[in-house]
Amino acid sequence: MFSRAERKGLRLAGGLTLGFVLCFAGVAAAVLLGHAESGDGGPLLDPYLVRVARFTLWQAALSTLLSVALAIPVARALARQRRFFGRVWLLRLAVVPLGLPALVAALGIVEIWGRQGIVNDLLHLAGLDNPVSVYGLAGILIAHVFFNLPLAARLMLAALDRIAPEHWLTAANLGMRGPALFRLVEWPAIRRVAPGIAGLVFMLCATSFTIVLTLGGGPAATTIEVAIYQALRFDFDPPRAVLLAALQILMTAALLGLIALIGRPDEEGATAGRPIRRFDGRHRRLSDGAILFLFAAFTGAPLIATLTAGLSADLGRLALDPLLHRALATSLAIAFASASLCLLLALPVVMTPRLADRGGTDATTRFLARALPATGSLILLVPPIIIATGWFLILRHFGDTTRHAPAIVAIINALMALPFVVRVLEPAFRTHLARTGRLALSLGVTGANRLLRIDLPALRKPLAMAFAFAMALSLGDLGAIAIFGADGFVTLPWLLFSRMASYRTADAAGIALLLGFLCLLLTLPSASAEPETKGRGNA
Template sequence: MIFARAERRALRAAGGIALGFVLAFVGVATVVLLSHADGAGAPLLDAYTWRVARFTLLQATLSTVLSILLAIPVARALARQRAFPGRVWLLRLSAVPLGLPALVAALGIVEIWGRQGVVNDLLRLAGLASPVSVYGLTGILIAHVFFNMPLAARLMLAALDRIPAEYWLTAANLGMGGGATFRLIEWPVIRRVIPGIAGLVFMLCAASFTIVLTLGGGPAATTIEVAIYQALRFDFDPPRAVLLAFLQIAVTASLLSLGTLLGRPPEEGMTAGRAIRRFDGRRRRPADALVLVLFTLFTAAPLAATVASGLAADFGRLALDPLLHRALVTSLAISFSSASLSLAIALPIVLVPPLAGAADSGTATRLMARALPAMGSLILLVPPVVVATGWFLVLRPFGETGRFAPAVITVINAMMALPFVVRVLEPAYRTHLARTARLALSLGVTGRHRLRWIDLPALRKPFLTAFAFAMALSLGDLGAVAIFGAEGFVTLPWLLFSRMASYRTADAAGIALVLGVLCLLLTLPSTAADRRRQGPADA
């Protein structure tokens, strides 16, 4: 027993409230979608629906393959060159796209790869008349690789860093070359993590909304989520939106099931725990340096272009724009509220499952302990755009849906951040519980005294990290806002998208810089530990 009786009652009540709230919010949207499905059966097999589904799967497959193939040499180079100058900053750079709003990144990609961008200028200097088009499938692939290749490289690098140091010592003693080292040591490790990484990347690309909406370039490059938005906001065709919503749920459910089947736990080798030394890094230094330089250019160029374009904007005029003021206040209010709500829902998901291990835990407690973790991933099964579609249909009979936009968007953004918040809090809480729970109970430190003197000091950092990351996700979200967008209700991403659509690129660049800086300030503290962890390895 690790909780007092009163604590267990409070945790069960909190778990029941959180479970009921999430199930009700997602369930109402799903039931309404089902009620509108009667008129959605006829167009099920029409050419448009199948074209959208095929393009969704095509772009997600190509994006995943490119991200994985390009991440392998980057991860191997980072693993080999542990003393590479600036390696810590390369790791931080690879984390930047994770916290960058997709709309901001899209603007930077247009600056680099667009018709008047740097890449096409270089191609024209080389005598190539056909420029690269950043709109359509090409632009979508570039943007998805920009976001997902660094993520895949970081996950592969973590797997390579778990290889025992004795393996590298043995490889050096045997005189193994680069090909043998890759085939016998690195590839078996990478091969085990590729299915999980590929499933994650594919899921992110299949559910991509902002990138496709911005860089799709027309009906020929439309994914399911963008088609849902178009069916509601342009065609006002709820039956088609419902059909596409269920098609999106079917796709995500299939991906989650496939990921569960393909997931394999990592195999750990025996080790004495000595520091890792890669003896094969010296002879591969020129090739690895080239790989890392290209990786830096590909990742940093859109960021630098966004900063340069933003600094060239007329900030004096933007600072006096009342619409920008309203968008900033609205975005900060919604992101703060959604992060608070996400943390409030995540706490019972993290705190209740340990109750199931008590000898006197009842059946209801054990069922709740199993249901809450699954509820934390419910938004992966029913994507935010699908939930927003359901609530749009719920609120449509009550008049202008824009009146309800702040509340609905706040809850949807909180649900969107929930899996990430739980992922941050759960390991930290389990470790804290194992170290302090029994001692605190034996000393009679329970309730608010335990929360104040034991729990909060130890868990302050993961709480703040989870809260900041949830705020950043909400601050950069465009999906729910696009569904509920209304006159008088504007957020920073929606204002940025509107300025881009009206070709006011200078204003868009300035707004993108403001939005990007806000999000990065929120997410960079979560990567601050990289320097401390990697410091000894770089020596």
């Protein structure tokens, strides 16, 4: 598949990528360990740490339970009602939270569920005087379900669409309806994917930072990552931040190990490939319509509220704000640099393991083939805020941390996007190599000639999709910038968070509109397709 020179170049690129990622994260980890040794020798797990860890797991468990449980009726309704006006738009609405920055969604949720929000206004009209509080555990759960319910529903819908059409025909011939149809046909498909979905949602909620920081409401609702931020930004207690970082890494490693033990779902049975026909939908139109209406209202209301509040802000004044100009320019520059670096790191991660596909390779190639995929997912084990904490402790010894902060934030954001970019590029590159690898090698088209004439034209679409997705993740991220953010270093998420914290909600709404529009512009074109019926990756 590769010439000798190409194999040598790929080994070099893979080695450089592996060394860069491990050194960048390793330096941060070494500094954290060094500060841990300079601690005061207090108890390893004091009551505060125990309480923070317990709340982290508790809110993640509740969020997972609600998201997965509510996703089942939504996915079943979408699977039954395959032909109704607006189904495509409803599926597209379900992917909007995936491309929306958490900070923008939090502002919309406050507009709907806050003290002056629509929900509390309706409760007041109904004669209920006790308003719903969006700050604390309730707000965290609402926000997590807002993000993860559509994700879980789409993954379950894909599993239901993979059920062999012959099963539906047999069920209709046997007169199955209601509980029997769910128990014998639908539930086996959902059960195969539910543990993986639950593990993914739990991981996302346990490592949530922006949502908890914005809607936590105080010390009673603090997760480990938020506690790390507070230990550095407010208390400047590096030993405490290091201990919390170690606790977060241990917890994340345990979660990743649990997800790995769950494994992949079993493959479905063979099918003749006939179109899917559901015969039970006509009896459930009213109930399914109600379920889908509630789902659309729950998902769409914060988006509409964000749009309405943003348009009602003084956009003309905001457009002339020099601080907004600086934040926008900084965010775009960091996002472009981060996405470019992410692609440079992702290509060796995707391509180098292909050297070992045919066996007979040397020990270095086999080592790189095993190590690079794990390195690409390192950020899942060591969250961005922990790496940012280590580099913050390094840079403070050189005076002003904001001088080198943009480069550090860009690298951290690139590592944050790396697992997702690899998921986009790896299947496309594997298919492309299977189609063109032998032919290009037999024709002597190698090196830069092969890259420019064969590889780039064929992989242009997935590369553009990966680049746009990496830019969107960087644009909307508050994790790394939360450690370095200051008057001299401002991005759009940090400016939005600052305006929300100072109760300048009108300005915050206008900034949220701009940030949300930019991120959705980058992510929606590649994410709005319907779930495939023959299987899909879990990006």
